[in-house]
Amino acid sequence: MKNSSNNSSASKKSVVVNVDVNDDFIDSESCKFNIDLDSPNFILPSTPSSVNTDEGDLTFVKSYGALDQPCFIDGILTDQPQNSVHPHDNYKVAQQIGHRHNSQPSKFHQNGFYDEDLHLHQPHQSSVVPYSVASETGKRAYVNVGFQMADEERSSNNLAKHNSDKSSHGQILPSRDPVRWVDLETRYGKVPFKRQMSTTVYLTRNAGSCCSHNTLLNLFASLFPIFSWLRSYDVKSDLVNDIFAGITAAALHLPQGMAYGLLAGVAPINGLYVSFFPVIIYAIMGTSRHASVGTFAIASIMTRNAMNKLGVPPGTISVGNRTINHDYIDHFPPYTSLEVATALCFVAGIIRLVMGCLRLGIISVLLSDQSVSAFSTGAAIHVATSQIADLFGWKSPRTVSGPFKLVHIWIDLFNAASTTNWVTTSLSITVVIILVVYKELIDEPLKRKFHLPVSVPVDLLILISSTALSYFTQMNLNYGVRIMGNIPKGLPSITTPNLDLSVKLLPDGFAVAMVTYAIGLSLGKIFAKKHRYQIRPSQELLALGAADLVSSFFACYPCSASLSRTPVQENAGARTQLTALISSAIMLLILLFLGPLFFYLPKCVLSCIILVALKNMLLQIGDIKQIFSVSRLEGICYLITFLSTVLLDVDLGLIVGVLVAILMALIRFMAPNVSLLGQLPNTEIYVEKNYFQQAVELDGIKIFRFSSALFFLNTETFRENLFKFCFDCTYFELMEADDATRKFILGKTKAVIIDCSTISYVDSPGVEMILEIFNGLRDIRVRCYLASCPAIVLSMLERTRFTERITAKRSPIFPTTHDAVIAESLSAPL
Numbered sequence: 117m118k119n120s121s122n123n124s125s126a127s128k129k130s131v132v133v134n135v136d137v138n139d140d141f142i143d144s145e146s147c148k149f150n151i152d153l154d155s156p157n158f159i160l161p162s163t164p165s166s167v168n169t170d171e172g173d174l175t176f177v178k179s180y181g182a183l184d185q186p187c188f189i190d191g192i193l194t195d196q197p198q199n200s201v202h203p204h205d206n207y208k209v210a211q212q213i214g215h216r217h218n219s220q221p222s223k224f225h226q227n228g229f230y231d232e233d234l235h236l237h238q239p240h241q242s243s244v245v246p247y248s249v250a251s252e253t254g255k256r257a258y259v260n261v262g263f264q265m266a267d268e269e270r271s272s273n274n275l276a277k278h279n280s281d282k283s284s285h286g287q288i289l290p291s292r293d294p295v296r297w298v299d300l301e302t303r304y305g306k307v308p309f310k311r312q313m314s315t316t317v318y319l320t321r322n323a324g325s326c327c328s329h330n331t332l333l334n335l336f337a338s339l340f341p342i343f344s345w346l347r348s349y350d351v352k353s354d355l356v357n358d359i360f361a362g363i364t365a366a367a368l369h370l371p372q373g374m375a376y377g378l379l380a381g382v383a384p385i386n387g388l389y390v391s392f393f394p395v396i397i398y399a400i401m402g403t404s405r406h407a408s409v410g411t412f413a414i415a416s417i418m419t420r421n422a423m424n425k426l427g428v429p430p431g432t433i434s435v436g437n438r439t440i441n442h443d444y445i446d447h448f449p450p451y452t453s454l455e456v457a458t459a460l461c462f463v464a465g466i467i468r469l470v471m472g473c474l475r476l477g478i479i480s481v482l483l484s485d486q487s488v489s490a491f492s493t494g495a496a497i498h499v500a501t502s503q504i505a506d507l508f509g510w511k512s513p514r515t516v517s518g519p520f521k522l523v524h525i526w527i528d529l530f531n532a533a534s535t536t537n538w539v540t541t542s543l544s545i546t547v548v549i550i551l552v553v554y555k556e557l558i559d560e561p562l563k564r565k566f567h568l569p570v571s572v573p574v575d576l577l578i579l580i581s582s583t584a585l586s587y588f589t590q591m592n593l594n595y596g597v598r599i600m601g602n603i604p605k606g607l608p609s610i611t612t613p614n615l616d617l618s619v620k621l622l623p624d625g626f627a628v629a630m631v632t633y634a635i636g637l638s639l640g641k642i643f644a645k646k647h648r649y650q651i652r653p654s655q656e657l658l659a660l661g662a663a664d665l666v667s668s669f670f671a672c673y674p675c676s677a678s679l680s681r682t683p684v685q686e687n688a689g690a691r692t693q694l695t696a697l698i699s700s701a702i703m704l705l706i707l708l709f710l711g712p713l714f715f716y717l718p719k720c721v722l723s724c725i726i727l728v729a730l731k732n733m734l735l736q737i738g739d740i741k742q743i744f745s746v747s748r749l750e751g752i753c754y755l756i757t758f759l760s761t762v763l764l765d766v767d768l769g770l771i772v773g774v775l776v777a778i779l780m781a782l783i784r785f786m787a788p789n790v791s792l793l794g795q796l797p798n799t800e801i802y803v804e805k806n807y808f809q810q811a812v813e814l815d816g817i818k819i820f821r822f823s824s825a826l827f828f829l830n831t832e833t834f835r836e837n838l839f840k841f842c843f844d845c846t847y848f849e850l851m852e853a854d855d856a857t858r859k860f861i862l863g864k865t866k867a868v869i870i871d872c873s874t875i876s877y878v879d880s881p882g883v884e885m886i887l888e889i890f891n892g893l894r895d896i897r898v899r900c901y902l903a904s905c906p907a908i909v910l911s912m913l914e915r916t917r918f919t920e921r922i923t924a925k926r927s928p929i930f931p932t933t934h935d936a937v938i939a940e941s942l943s944a945p946l
Contacts, residue, residue, distance in 0.1 A: 294939035297910070297929040339658065342400045345692055357689035360569070362698025364688040365408055367573035368681045369395075369703055372729070374579075374600070374714065375722035376411035379499060380673050381420040381428075381453045384722070385603050385711060387411050392703045394663035394675035399693040399700070401659035403652045404640035406690050408681035408699075409663065413730060414492060415632050415676045417499045421766045422624040423456045424517035455614045456621070457673035461664050462613040463625030464674045468633065468661025477653025483634040484780075486743060486754040487773040489736055491631065494761025494769050496733035498522065503723040504529055506598065507544045509537025519764045539595040540720050547578055547724040555728070570688040575725050579717065586716040598719045605711040608671040627767045628674045633660060636677035643686055680729050753780050788824030790837040793871060793933070800934040802871065816866040817940055818842040819933060823874040826882035835885055842868055851892060858896060867940040868893060871933050873904035883916045890922050899943065901928045901936040 300306075337344050369391040377387020391410040398409040423429075428451050471479065483491075501522055505512050513528035554574050563571065591597035618625075637656055644651045664674055685695060737758070744751030756776050761769025793802040794811030802819055805811045813819075820838050824830060839847045843861050850861055870886070878886075890900045905913070910929070913919070919927050930936040 292938065294935040294942065295931060296927050296935070296939075297905070297931055298927045300931055338655065340400055341403055341655070342693065345405075349692065349694070354691040354694075357691050358694040359698055361685050361688035361690035361695040363702065364570050364573065365681060365685045365690075365695060365699040366702035366706075367576045368408075368684060369410055369699060370706060371575045371579045371722070371725050372678070372681065373411050373703075374717070375726045375729075376413060376416040378719065378722055379413065379420065379502060379726060380411075380416035380457060381423045382457050382673060383454075383603075384600055384714075385707075386454065386457065386671055386673065387416075388703065388707055388711070389608060389670055390667065390672045390675055392700055392707060393667040393670050393672055395696045395700045395703075397663035397666050398659050398675075399696040401655070401662055402693060403650070403655050403659070404636075404644065404677070405647065405649065405692050406643040406682060406686045407636060407640050407677040408685045409636075409660070409675055409677050409696070410681070412632065412635075412676035412678050413499050413726065413733070414495050414635065415628060415674045417495055417502065418624070418628045418631065418766055419457055419460055419673045420502065421498070421517065422460050422621060422628075423453055424521075425624070426451060426456060426620070427517075428453050428456050451614070451617055454671060455617060458611070458613045458668050458671060459615075459617040460621050460625055460628065461668035461672055461674045462615075463618045463621050464629040464632075465661045465664030465666075465668060467626055467629040468657045469665060470661075471629075472654050472657030472661055475654045477637075477655075477657055479630075482774050482777060483630065484750075484753065484777045485638070486750050487757050487777045488631075488634055488638065489739060490754045490757035491761050491766075491769055491773050492635065492733055493736040494758045495766050496730045496736075497762055498766055499730055500727055500734065501525055501529075503726050505532065506719045506723040507541075507727070508533075509535070509540030509596070509598065509720070511535045517765065519768065521765055522762060537596055539591065540597050540718070543582070543597070543718060544720045544724050547582065547721055548728060550578065551575070551724065551728040552731075570684065578721065578725070579714075582721045583714055583717045586718050591718060592716070600714055600717045600719060600722075603711040603714050605708060607707060610669050611671065613668050624767060627770050629661075629664075631770055632674060632676035633657060635679070636660065639677050639679060639682055643682070679733070749780050749783065753777060782829065785824055785827075786830045786833055788822060788830070788833075790823065790841060791821050792841050793819035793821055795937075800932070802933045814937060816864045817869060817937060818865055818867070819869045819871055819937075821871040821874055825877040826875050826885070827877065827879040828881040831881050831885040834882070835889060838868070838870070838889065847889075847892070850896070862896070862898065865898065866945060867899040867901065867943075869901045869903055869933060869936045869940070871903050872906070872909055873933075875909055876906065878909050878912050880912070880916055883912055883918055887918060887921055890924070890928070894923050897945070899924075899928070899940060901930060901939065903930045903933040903936040905929060 370388070373387040373391035374384035375387070377384045377390070380387065395409050398407070402409070471477070504510070510529060510532040513525045513532065516524045551574065555571075559571050559574075562568065586592070586597065586599060589595075592599045633656070637651070637653055640651045640656065660675070664672075667675065688695075740751060740754055740758075743754050753773075753776050757769060757773035760772035764772070791804040791806065792813065794805040794808070794813045795802050796808060797810055797812070803811050804821070805813065818841070820842055822834055822837065826834055835847050839845060839850060842865065843850055845861055850858060853861060886902070893900045902913075913929070919929070922928065928936075930939065
């Protein structure tokens with residue numbers, strides 16, 4: 117292209133532009149443009165010629181675009197008919213979408229652009245004259261300053277086709293005007309921001325409705341869901357399944373209740389009470405249709421741990437309303453094990469009820485899945501350790517509590533190995549082998565062969581057969597095998613928990629309430645998702661709290677949903693909590709009539725049942741490799757929680773697990789994923805450059821993404837990462853640099869776009885940081901834009917009057933990243 121002199125007169129501002137037109141249907145002749153800058157009319161003589169202009173090098177490129185739009189030349193509207201512009205070749209000047217809405221149209225100049233204030237600005241590499249010269253339908257040509265544009269292909273169906281605004285060299289070819297948030301709000305109507313009403317107004321408006329008849333009925337139905345699902349209960353399709361599942365659950369409650377009662381440090385009969393009273397309360401108030409509430413290994417071991425901290429020995433027997441330990445007949449401990457258990461149950465119930473009334477079910481998120489898994493695995497090691505002595509007939513270890521408790525216990529067990537009872541050991545090994553072989557190798561094939569809906573209750577069968585064997589061989593007298601002894605029949609009398617002791621057990625009660633609630637809620641959600649119904653976390657707190665509170669008056673320790681019984685109950689066909697009521701009815705018969713029949717039951721058999729039931733929990737330690745492969749932070753969280761639970765203690769492990777989970781969350785907030793985005797060719801899609809080989813960074817534009825909430829904890833991190841990724845320096849290094857150094861650091865960068873699509877929340881310190889970055893960059897002649905802001909971010913920007921406090925003349929907030937890119941490409945340099 118060659119430049120020639122411009123002979124336009126001084127009285128009439130005009131530009132003569134000669135343009136090469138490369139097209140098959142146009143002769144290779146010159147086409148002369150006479151652009152009158154003082155008139156909205158555009159004159160295009162029909163005489164073609166080569167490109168000659170002293171106002172700048174212009175190149176026209178074929179592209180797709182409609183020709184029935186108003187014509188614009190440098191912001192000046194020209195509404196001439198198409199044929200009046202060029203009768204022969206039907207060319208006209210057109211801007212595809214519209215002009216820049218300037219109050220004063222800007223003027224074309226060989227050295228740049230005049231802005232709305234008629235100030236001259238130099239073009240930079242990504243600057244584009246936002247106007248095109250279009251030919252017949254399906255074609256258009258762009259007027260471009262400073263670089264050659266790539267040709268665009270013709271659409272196969274000759275219709276207008278949208279193409280990418282990015283060339284292969286990272287340069288922008290805008291095919292439309294940018295859309296700003298203010299434009300969307302004006303065009304489509306913005307919903308006014310609603311401020312939160314005051315507490316007084318809220319209470320005044322809702323005081324009357326709270327006492328209405330319908331509100332009270334809804335409250336009653338919400339507190340007692342049983343009355344809601346009973347009204348729609350399908351007797352024909354559900355009753356048989358619930359009855360069968362109830363019988364199956366009772367067959368599990370009996371051995372587990374006795375075993376876990378012994379594990380909790382109380383008499384086996386107390387475990388049967390926990391399998392009866394709390395089950396009824398939860399069936400009335402719970403929202404899970406499949407949860408099997410009652411005894412649970414973790415709740416039992418945490419109850420026993422509370423006794424150890426108070427110096428109360430487990431393994432007591434009931435005498436009236438008091439308990440006596442065989443080793444401490446001459447000097448009573450300060451409290452009995454039953455008093456500790458019932459007081460702990462009372463405290464856990466109160467805590468759950470208060471949390472439920474305050475709708476604090478969401479607090480369960482403090483216990484991540486990794487924390488719960490690690491904690492339960494560590495607690496399972498404590499449970500298994502507590503059963504070793506009965507498993508081999510060893511002398512019971514000392515009662516120890518506090519950090520490194522397991523180390524002292526294992527030392528005592530090693531020293532007691534010489535007291536092994538070989539009959540007890542042989543019986544234990546036999547029972548463990550039978551349970552493991554049946555559950556791992558026989559159970560599933562047997563169910564498939566005989567089409568059994570549930571497993572055969574092998575635990576119950578072993579319980580009955582071992583009791584019969586012990587009775588006929590008199591194992592306790594002839595071989596020194598420990599047996600259960602007297603198991604009273606009937607229901608316990610109502611006894612008020614020790615309130616003074618309850619105060620001392622507040623930390624333990626909170627730990628039990630949180631852990632068992634988190635495990636039970638996770639279990640309930642699994643089956644609720646499978647069967648497509650809803651679990652209400654706060655109502656679960658109320659249900660478990662009421663179950664603990666009521667049952668604490670009936671010689672019970674804290675209850676929980678069981679990880680082992682719940683899947684079995686669901687597999688047995690349970691449809692509703694009527695299953696729990698049927699199970700409780702069977703347990704009532706056992707309590708009233710069958711308790712004494714288990715006098716000769718060997719304790720080692722219950723220990724075997726507990727150990728086999730804990731097998732899956734113990735094997736969770738193998739998950740650590742997979743967790744580390746997914747996330748190093750989650751693996752560290754798991755490992756710290758597990759080691760703390762094993763080496764320190766169960767309650768300390770819980771506290772450490774919660775603190776580590778919170779710390780990991782803070783680390784993710786303070787060190788989030790940040791990246792620069794690039795554009796995919798021929799799209800308006802901007803992606804992280806690391807994930808796509810063809811993603812290209814745009815010339816002069818940095819697109820920064822911050823994948824986290826932006827609040828007071830990470831505002832400094834946000835700023836430092838933005839300047840590190842965009843300019844490879846810190847904020848203060850750039851601001852304090854001299855002009856030469858700053859020019860070197862900035863390079864070609866003329867704009868920064870902050871992609872806010874992954875910023876879920878921003879607080880007022882976050883807004884202040886964005887404002888500081890905006891104005892700081894503006895001072896060094898770099899534009900800044902916000903794109904893809906969620907509604908919650910926009911509302912915070914509005915409340916802090918963000919747009920009124922920045923130095924930019926127009927709103928820098930755009931609905932998409934591509935709109936911000938177009939806006940920058942159409943903007944004059946600062």
